[in-house]
Amino acid sequence: MQPIKQAVILAGGLGTRLRPLTFTTPKPMVKINDKPFLAYILELLKQNGITQVVLLVGYLHDQIEAYFGNGKKFGMSIKYSYSPIEVDTGTRIKNAIALLDQNFLLLYGDNYWPLHLASLVDFYKKMKTKASIVVYHNLDDGSKHNMLIDEKNLVRIYDKTRRVKNLNGLDIGFFLLDKSILTNLPKDNFSFEEIMIPRLIQNQELAGFMTHDKYYSLSNPSRIRLIEEYLKREKLI
Secondary structure, rough: OOOOOOOEEOOOOOOOOHHOHHHOOHHHHHHHEEEEEHHHHHHHHHHHHOOOEEEEEEHHHHHHHHHHHOOOHHHOOEEEEOOOOOOOHHHHHOOHHHHHOEEEEEEOOOOEEOOOOOHHHHHHHHHHEEEEEEEEEOOOOOOOOOEOOOOEEEEEOOOOOOOOOOEEEEEEEEEEEEEOOOOOOOOOOOHHHHHHHHHHHOOOOOOEEEOOOOOOOOOHHHEEEEEEHHHHHHOOO
C-alpha cells in the first residue's frame, strides 16, 4: 500500500441548517475567525502529509474555486469535481472516480477533528479491510451514537436514525477507503451513507477506528462560537 497522499472532501451541499449564512455563502466558506472553515481543514491535511485534495463541489462552487484555486498558495494540489446541487454524496464520489488514488482519505467539509493520519493508516493496515471510519466514543452526551463497533473493531450496526439502543460510537465523516469499493454502484442518484456504508458492513469490510478526541461540526450557527474558540486554541498550541 502506497502512503496516503490524497484527501477527497465532500463540499457541495446547501448547508440549510446554517441559514441565513448559507443563502449567499457555501458552507465550507463560512468564516471562522475571519478565515473559511475549509481553510482550517486544508491546513490540518497538509500537517498530516496530504499533498493532493479533490473537492467535490456543487452549491455556490465558484466561491470555493476562486478562493482556493489550484492549491499552490496552500502548498498542495487541488482539483475539483462539480456535480449539480441535487446530486447526493455517493454520486458525487462516483462522478470523481477518475481523479481518485487507489487509497484515499474521504471526509466531510463541515467536520473538524484533530486528525493523526499515521495512527489511522496503521489501524487501516492492521485491519486489512477495504474501508475504515473514525468513530467518536461520546463521553459528554452531546450527540447520540449511531454505530456499534464489535470487539474485533468491525462496524456491525449503522443507524442513521439513532434509535437503536446500546450503540457505542458516532461516525464523524473521516474514512480511509480503497477505490475498489466503488464498483457496481447504482446508476441512479445515491447516498454514500445509505448505500455504501451498509454494503461495507454486510461484507465485513468496514473497520471502526475509535477515538475520544472531540470533533467540531459546522452544523448550525450556535456552534460557530465553539469552533472559533477551539481553533484559536489549536493555533496557539
